[in-house]
Amino acid sequence: MGGKAIRANNEPTHYRGQPGIDQPSKATESGGLVEIALPLPIDRGFTYRVSKANRVPPVGARVVVGFGRRRMVGFVVGSVAEPPRGVRLRPVLEVLDAEPVLSDTEWRLALWMARYYVAPIGLALRLFFPPGATYAVGRGEKRRAARRKERLHVLPLGPLPPKEEAERREALGSAPGQLRAWEAARLLDRPIERGDFCRRVGVSEAVLRALAGRGFLAVEPRPIVRDPLLASDAVLPVVAPEGALTGDQQGAVGTVREMLAARSGEAVLLQGVTGSGKTRVYVEAVAAALESGGRAIVLVPEIGLAAPVVSRFRDRFGDRLAVLHSGLSDGERFDAWSRIRAGEVPIVIGARSALFAPVGRADLIVVDEEHEGAYKQDETPRYHARDVAVARAALEGGVALLGSATPSLESRANAGSGKYGHLRLERRIAERPLPAVEIVSLARRRDRGGDPAKDGATQVPEPPEIVAPGLSRPLAEALEETLAAGDQALLLLNRRGFSAFVQCLDCGWVAECPACRISLTVHRDRPRLLCHYCAHDEPLPDACPECRGIRLDTRGLGTQQVERAVKDLLPGARVTRMDVDTTSAKWSHARIYRAMQEREVDVLVGTQMIAKGFDLPGVALVGVVSADTALHLPDFRASERTFQLLVQVAGRAGRGDRPGRVLVQTWLPGQSAIVAAAGHDYEGFYRHEVEQRRGLGYPPATRLANVVVSGPDEESVAGGAGAVDHYLRERRLPGLRIVGPAPCPLERLRGRTRHHLLLKADGAPVLDDALWDLARREETLLASADRLEIDRDPLSLL
C-alpha cells in the first residue's frame, strides 16, 4: 500500500503463481516452444509451438493462438525447454508484435500486480491494452482492430517565396473556389480531414483534386483521431483565466519540481482544503514534467464528473492531451492508445484504467481525489489505482502526486510515517473562508438514562418541523432565502430513486429482490421497483403478495422524492436532479454542470455525484438532506466515508464572492464524523478514527484481505468457507489473524450466496503466503460450482 513498503516487500521480479517468467528484454531462446498467458481467469500459462517459418516472438509480444474452439490473443511470458508430456502442442497462429509492446517497467508492473493482487498474469497484462487488441479474434478479421483508420487529409502549405506566392495567386485568379481553398490551406497549422476541410471552406472535393493536380496542394492519407471529446467541447465548462499562484501553491509546485529532478520514485500527498486550488498545482506539476520532455498521467475518479479538471487541462495543454473515458468506442480507444504509444501526446487523463496507458515511462502520475472508492476495481485483478500508481512511480523513478481535501486514512498515515511526502494547502484561494456548517438535529430528546424532565429537556431543543419530505423548516427557509438573493443551492441525498423500500402496513412484508435478498427501491419516473445491485426490475404491486392487504407504504427518502418536494415548495424554482438515473447519456454530467454554470438551474438535487469537483461560484447554499445514509452500513469505513462526503459537499459552497452556508440534517448530531465535518476538522477526525481502527485491528494499523466464497447453493458455500478457514488455521501462519467465516452483509447477490473470511496481518509477506496458498488450492477446497474471490486491501466488506 505504501510506496516504499511495496518495493521492499514485493520486489516485482518473479511472478510466483507461474514459475519461469522472464523479463521482456530477454528474447526467448530458440527451440520453438513458448509459454503463453491468456486473458482468462486461469492461473497458469500454456505451451505453444512456434513453426519454423516464424521467428520466435520475444517475451511481452502478443500472439494469436487457438484455445479450445476459440482464437485468442495471448502474451508470451517465457520460453519452454521441455515440451509437457502427453500433450499434442498447438501452434502459434500469428505473431502480432515483432518487439515487446510494453516497456520493461510496464511489464514488471503487470507482474507485480498479478502477484500482489493474487491474479492471473493474463488478466493483469490485459489492462495495458485497449479492448480491441486482446479480445478473441475471429477468422478473417484478425487484425482489423489493430490497424489505425486512415483518411485523406489536406496538409498545411508551408510559407512560399513572395514571387511564387504572387504567381500562384494570379494563376488561381480565374478559379475563385480553388483560390479560396488554397488560401485556407495556407492558414492550416496541422493536417485536417478532407471532408471537414471542404465543409468549412465551402468547396467540393473536385476543387481539391484540381488544386492537387496542379501541384498547389497536398492531399494524403493520415491516421484519423477519433475523440468525441474534441467534438463535444460545447459541453465542457468554461474556465476563468488563472491568476498568480498562491504562496502555498508555489511551494507545492517547487517540491514536485525537485522530486521530478531527483527521479527518486516517491509519492507525495497533497492535502488541501476544498477550494484551495489543488487542480492548479496538478497543472503546473504536469507542465514541469513536460519541460524536460517527460510524460504525465492524470487520474480522476470518474471522467464524467471531472469536467472542470479536464477543462483546466484542455485550456492549458490543448491537444497535447489524450482523454480516455468510458464513452469511447473500442476503435476510438485504440486510436488514443496508438497516439500515446507513438509519443504523439505526452499527457493522458482518465479514470483508473488510464494508469496503464502506454507512455513507456511516466515521469508524473497525478491521482486526484485519491480517497475515492472509484479507484478500486471490483473484478480481478482487484487493484487500487492509487496504490498501483505509487508502485509504478517507484519502478520508473517517477513522482506519484496524490491529492485530496479528505485523504484516505491509509494515505494520511503514510504521509505521517514518512513513506509519502506531505504537502498542505491550508487556505482557500483569494482568502475565501470555509463555509459555516450548521447541524440540524432531527432527533427527539436523546435518552441519557436520566430523567428527561430534569436534565434533557432544557438542553436539547425539540426537533424542527418537517415542512416537506426531506426538508426541515430551517433548510426550507434557507432555500427560499438563497433563491430570493439570486444564488444557487445544492441538495445532497445519497440515495437515488423515490423511496428506499415498500412495506405492507398489515403484515410487515417488504419487497425484496429475488436474486439479492435486499429490498427493492421504489422509482417513480417510470413507476417500478428496482434492485440497485443487479438491476432486477418489476412493477409496483397493487396489493401485498403475502396477506393480500392493500395498505402499502413507501419508506425512506430518495432523490426523486426530494426533487418533487422542492418543486412543490418553491413553484417558481428551476430544479434539476443529478444521479445515476439522469446521467446515463454520454456527457450528461457535463451538461448538467454547464447548466449550473450558466445559471439555468436554481436547485440541483443529487447523490454523491454533486459532491465531487463542482467549482461553481453561484452556489451559496449546500443542504444535506440526511447525513446518516451511510453511517449504519456494517462496514469499517462507514464513518470515514460519511466524513469525506460531508466535507466534500460542504466544500462546494462559498466559492464565489458570498460566504457559503451549509445545513446538515441528521439523526446523530453527536456522531464523530458529523461533528468533525461540521468543524472542517480533518486532523481531529483522523486522530480519532485511527485510534478506533487500531483498537479493532483494521487498516491503516493492519493489512487486510477479504476472502469471499460464493455459489448458488448455501450449504455448499458455507462448507467451502469452513474448509478455507480450517486449512488456514492448520497452517498456523505467524502474524495472521482470521475473522469468520460468516455470511457477507450482502449475503445473497445476483443469485449467489456469499460467505467471507477476513484476513488480518501485520505485514504484507504473510498475507502473500496465505492468499497464494488459497488461490492454488481453490479446486480442492471448494465445490466446482463455487468461487473464491480474493480482495486485497478491500474498500468495502459488504
Ligand SMILES: [Zn+2]
Ligand atoms: Zn401484507
Ligand SMILES: [Zn+2]
Ligand atoms: Zn438484485
